[in-house]
Amino acid sequence: MKRPTISDVARRAGVSISAASFALNGRPGVSDRTRQRVQRAADEIGWHRNSAARVLSGGTTNVIGLALPRPATTLGVEPFFMELVSGIESVLAAPGYALMMQVVANADAELDVYRSWWGGHRVDGVIVVDLRADDPRIPLLEELALPTVVVGGPTGTGTLPHVWADDAAAATDTVGYLAALGHRRIARIAGLPDLLHTRRRDEAFHTAATSCTLDSADVVHTDYTGLEGAQATRRLLSSPTRPTAILYDNSIMAVAGMSVADEMRLSVPADLSVVAWDDSQLCQVMRPAITALARDVAGYGARVARLMLDVIAGGDVEGAVEVPAPRLVPRSTTAFAQRGLSPR
Amino acid sequence: MKRPTISDVARRAGVSISAASFALNGRPGVSDRTRQRVQRAADEIGWHRNSAARVLSGGTTNVIGLALPRPATTLGVEPFFMELVSGIESVLAAPGYALMMQVVANADAELDVYRSWWGGHRVDGVIVVDLRADDPRIPLLEELALPTVVVGGPTGTGTLPHVWADDAAAATDTVGYLAALGHRRIARIAGLPDLLHTRRRDEAFHTAATSCTLDSADVVHTDYTGLEGAQATRRLLSSPTRPTAILYDNSIMAVAGMSVADEMRLSVPADLSVVAWDDSQLCQVMRPAITALARDVAGYGARVARLMLDVIAGGDVEGAVEVPAPRLVPRSTTAFAQRGLSPR
DNA sequence: CCGATTGACTAAAGCGCTTTATTTGTTTGT
């Protein structure tokens, strides 16, 4: 089956190729009558623009690139990520943009992917996730002048537009809340330590702990899996000065931690309060339901996508868009700290 | 910054454009010495093939398309899906293929997406998920002769190559196991009723129930969310002849169901046995740990991707690839049915 | 009534690459 080309359309409509092109692209230079005739001809023979040809003559690809510097096998673990993607897609779908995802083995490979996307005109823009300290992707993308939106910030994003949420404030609020419930030993089971947002949360946690004069505020880093979350919890709860509250960096680790507490005959929330960063269905259906730092992740992704489209459209865009900070949603895993659990 | 083209490479290497093209594509017609010189020149100026130009002159795009006929907002709910994607990516990443995902509003829009991908040479092949009865995508893709791999089967896939698992056998096994534990009233809380694999599981469940002469074997359909899973469970457990075992179609619903049981003062597994279709970290870290029908979803995706590459390579491929059926992994949510719970 | 303007349309170049046909130069067979 032969794909119809624009010259087939032009022939059928009885006009020149250029007239057909103008008509099909809503450009001036053709009468309305002709425009309709061309449009009809295109519909009749089922013409679809060959995007390669359009790109080659200087057009756009209607593709946004997303390189993923994580092992493919762990993509499924973090619910945050998929929700973000679905939010991005929800905005991109309407104007017909597609999202091109490419898993890359490491940071260097990711740089190559950007260079190749840029060199080969493969994408109109890229979305950068998992920002790290001194991230080499930032200067590269600045140099290539490839339209970019960074998920994260507000620091470490160079001159690139980015969308960020005030994670620090959320961390501070949460520690404050737990402290107000009488907790004096609070731990944080965090995600990957080299991600910038992990660091920011770490710092805020630390600062808040100091200002609330907590007795202890340990931070343990994990790879976001339930397995490591459980291990970290087990270790923390085995200490004679075990924490009375733990803040987890995702919900799967929070669930894992609650299982460990159960295993060690500690009751949640009587003996241990649990808070999960990022709300999810899981937090809502668990019993006890998990207190969570809720945010609209899909909305976050949607905002990223909209900024991306703005950047591509080329108008001057806001360099930094702030989305609402995570909101503490108290449920049944947080309670007053038991008296008598203070350190010996 | 100007992107270098193949003629820049050719000039720098002191050869013709065609020689450069042959050299860079590993084609015969150039000496090894020249080939190396061209390669070096390309590296030095950071040349990347313009994929649009290559596509236009009949090459491949190195992109696999995946259209998603679901609302973008529910993408994040089903862990199965993301794991499948990560499995696909793990195979596609090595030969440099990217995965283009496009969320579409409905089935008709998906057909348009295929037509447009085909007409515009945008993808080398497509992967079809969420197979339905009399799926209109199958005949369209057959007609377009767009390389396709269907996730699912073994029926309803027309002449297209597909990768399937024997879900029916798994359903039968599970019912048999529960019956052997003395359960006589088993329910199934299923996913979307128009998906073909849901139907197949439904039928197998029904058949097995009949052959085990169960007293009841209700099936309730949901949208895979914890919310609907909880509702369905609540309704089932409120019946005077409530089931003593429930088979859930995903783990989030299983967790939701366990919470409902707890809420109704029914203990798992003493009063209610629970089995989740598809294992997950969640099943492992929950307490009690959830008995699950485990399968290697990422491996499934990887197999799909490999078949896709084979189809594109154009050799004659197996029309139907079977991956191992889900394996029942008994954990702590399944136990003997209590006596005295038989129907009045 | 004539040159200037405008609107509708077309011819043709060019985007960067692959590939076919062709040329050039070197071996080989006899």
Next chain:
DNA sequence: ACAAACAAATAAAGCGCTTTAGTCAATCGG
């Protein structure tokens, strides 16, 4: 020693589209 065969390299066409420069006729101002 000469044609045949081969290897190495090149010229040029063409993929489907956009866009610039241009043609042609109708309209306008003075």
